[in-house]
Ligand code: ATP
């Protein structure tokens with residue numbers, strides 16, 4: 001027996017309605033916020049992620065599914081959704097259209113991580129990308145989209161954490177302060193953070209090791225280092241969120257795992273699903289489009305993990321309507337009945353009804369049992385007598401009552 005690869009999951013037929021529900025809600029929210037869908041390939045040239053995500057990140061250094069294809073090109077399965085969209089934005093000249101460009105996607109994401117609750121090697125993200133606006137209003141809009149999505153699926157009590165990580169100018173000074181602070185604690189930090197100290201000290205603030213977290217608690221705070229423009233941007237975002245009635249906490253430890261962020265970063269965090277509580281992370285990345293070869297274009301967005309979203313929904317009792325069963329089940333009672341049920345099924349399906357008919361050759365008793373199990377609303381018996389008269393016995397499964405009907409009457413009754 002060949003098993004599923006570690007860290008991946010099947011969505012079985014009995015669960016797929018939950019995914020459909022979430023995807024439907026994504027599209028409803030997208031419509032309300034006037035976003036259009038963008039679809040990009042599941043794999044890209046490795047170079048894109050090296051440049052776009054950043055070669056000091058855990059994702060690029062440790063987590064990518066990279067291989068050479070038969071033509072000898074280095075290919076990587078998407079480890080996040082944004083870099084591919086930035087590439088597509090440039091390659092398709094989307095910047096020539098009236099701006100901003102407001103896009104969303106639903107995509108699988110591949111990361112070679114240690115599988116655990118809420119952490120998979122293939123997961124799925126709903127993401128939003130807003131390109132062409134540099135304002136704090138755009139950041140607020142992006143946060144409102146994420147929040148609307150959470151509300152739409154019945155999640156109310158996630159905390160929103162925001163922060164600013166400044167621009168390359170003010171961050172340089174802050175990085176200096178971090179290097180000095182963490183340098184004095186290097187002995188107590190994990191090996192990954194020791195490596196980060198030189199290359200990307202900001203990431204130490206995001207370390208999940210308890211020891212490192214403690215040290216990070218006392219670290220200098222970026223908000224004290226922001227330049228005037230970045231400070232004002234941050235204040236405008238706070239004001240916009242207040243105007244929109246959005247509760248938030250300014251959390252200087254939110255720095256995000258990808259190199260491309262500038263200024264605003266944010267996360268929606270749940271305490272209902274254990275340690276992997278971040279359901280959605282995003283922010284502003286004004287340098288990204290230029291970084292991957294386009295004209296400088298301000299951008300903001302987020303990625304929301306659908307598996308984690310479903311976990312929060314499950315653990316907080318957010319309801320997902322059960323799929324509705326067949327409108328009608330056609331039960332042939334004789335050989336000829338199969339042909340008649342086939343014709344009837346075609347006609348009823350053409351009219352838009354969900355029709356299940358017996359195709360396994362079971363006894364009447366077994367058919368009824370099955371029809372009840374799959375939640376059929378009505379069962380039509382098609383026996384020799386019925387065929388001759390053109391009048392069928394129709395059982396109403398909700399109350400067990402039966403009556404005789406022509407196909408025309410049945411069609412009416414199903415409406
Ligand atoms: P984390 O801090 O949990 O590792 P991240 O910062 O790496 O998350 P992002 O790259 O911002 O996450 O991805 C956006 C969202 O995708 C996350 O908030 C989370 O909901 C989801 N996600 C990320 N990695 C995984 C994973 N390995 N398995 C399941 N969901 C994930």
Ligand code: MG
Nearest residue numbers: 058111113257
């Ligand atoms: Mg991660």
